[in-house]
Amino acid sequence: MKALISDIRFLVVPETMVDGLIVIDTRGTIHYVNPACVRLFAYPADQLIGQNVKMLMPPPFQEEHDGYLARHRETGIRRIIGIGRELKGLKSDGTVFPMYLSVGEARADGDPIFVGIIYDLTEKKRSEEIILHHQKMDAIGQLSGGIAHDFNNILSVIGGNLEMIASVDLPPAARRAVARAEDAAKRAARITQRLLAFARRQPLREQTVGINAVLEDMSDILQRSIGETIEVKMHLGSDVADLTTDIDQFETAVLNLAVNARDAMPNGGTLQIETENVRYDEDMQTTQEVPAGDYIRVSVSDTGFGMSPEVCARAVEPFFTTKEVGSGTGLGLSMVYGFMKQTGGHARLYSEVGWGTRVSLFFPQQQMEKTAITRETDISTPMGRGETILVVEDDPDVRLITVSRLESLGYRVRIAVDGRRALQVVRAHPEVALALIDVVMPGGMDGHALADEIRIVAPDVKLILTSGYSPRMATTNTHANVPFLAKPATRANMAQLVRRVLDGASA
Secondary structure (H helix, E strand, O other): OHHHHHHHHOOHHHHHOOOEEEEEEOOOEEEEEOHHHHHHHOOOHHHOOOOEHHHHOOHHHHHHHHHHHHHHHHHOOOOOEOOOEEEEEEOOOOOEEEEEEEEEEEEEOOEEEEEEEEEEOHHHHHHHHHHHHHHHHHHHHHHHHHHHHHHHHHHHHHHHHHHHHHOOOOOHHHHHHHHHHHHHHHHHHHHHHHHHHHOOOOOOOEEEEOHHHHHHHOHHHHHHHHOOOEEEEEEEOOOOOOEEEEHHHHHHHHHHHHHHHHHOOOOOEEEEEEEEEEEEOHHHHHHHOOOOEEEEEEEEEEOOOOOOHHHHHHOOOOOOOOOOOOOOOOOHHHHHHHHHHHOOOEEEEEEEOOOEEEEEEEEEOOOOOOOOOOOOOOOOOOOOOOOEEEEEOOOHHHHHHHHHHHHHOOOEEEEEOOHHHHHHHHHHOOOEEEEEEEOOOOOOOOHHHHHHHHHHHOOOOEEEEEEOOOOOOOOOOOOOOOOEEEOOOOHHHHHHHHHHHHOOOOO
């Protein structure tokens, strides 16, 4: 045995292997470990030689190992020899880690010995978990986006009919009831917008601004939102790069994080917001789950309860919440996650029970000219001038509301229920000035494809795309210059966009 071990020591391969190599006898006594094995288990070699290999296994595997060796000594049957298997290893500090073990058998002085090759699966398992998590979130996102689309169509009908009811003379009690119903519809629309944000399907209005200035402008509303018992601290880095993003969505994301922090600090605490330029290289990509590159990091931290690893793992799922029923929708972090993915950025959540939570938003740095922050403020309702508009909508209730609104605004309207019929109308009626096209339609031709066809057969016809959900709307630039009307839209929103497009103004 000693002669064989001595020969092994003088072999170059075991000493330079990146995987662990260990030699034991039939009693489980360790006779040799290579340097990789020493590093893997974090024991000095002299603390391993002569010890039983069970010391490198957590309890459940210790009993299994004893059984394997005993059966092999008694029967000669090979249960694990020559067969690789996954199991757990135990480091010197008590850390349990996944590993892959393959065992071969040799003989020394007539006695059997076992040579094990150990491959650390920690990084492989971590990568698999990340991939599975992303696949899970993508699947939930697709489901959420589909629900939001259907729900937005329903809200379009509800909101449109409420507008029509509100436009006639009503007794005061009835008018108040309609107003409450309209408020409820608006709240429901905000929920679907959060679902669309998680699904990465909300339209973005990107601008390039100084992020520190945006956060400083938010300080008052942040303090009002979280209350006087919580102190807001801002540590805004110097020379932070300009940020290109949808400012409204960014502010909503920060506000959602602040409100979550408030709920985690019912007895008061500190909310800290930080900004800085960061660079991640290839070596950091695996551990940070952020691709290499230059980023603007915006971090929101609190000194609240913190979350367990189990809660953290589900925190960004839509409707998952640890709050009491009625205290939250469970969509705040979902919206933040989806918004960051849609902008090409990343969100990282770190939390410890009893210490607090930190959410870091990583925005990729882009070299673009800074623009002034613009917001929608005009709520007027411009009227039509008798122009003809083609409404392409497969949902009969949504179609009816849309037609009623446009006619009440002074437009002539023609309708089509799918792309094929829409092309027939365009060819037969040259007076059509604008086509309002639903993106998601049956018949093999969606709204994007129809828009392309109309551009060919009637290039003078103006186009507006509309939908409660469009898988391609926010992920392609093919139709970036086509105005988009998000469902559910109000009569005023529709009137403004239609008028701007017909007048040739930028939408």
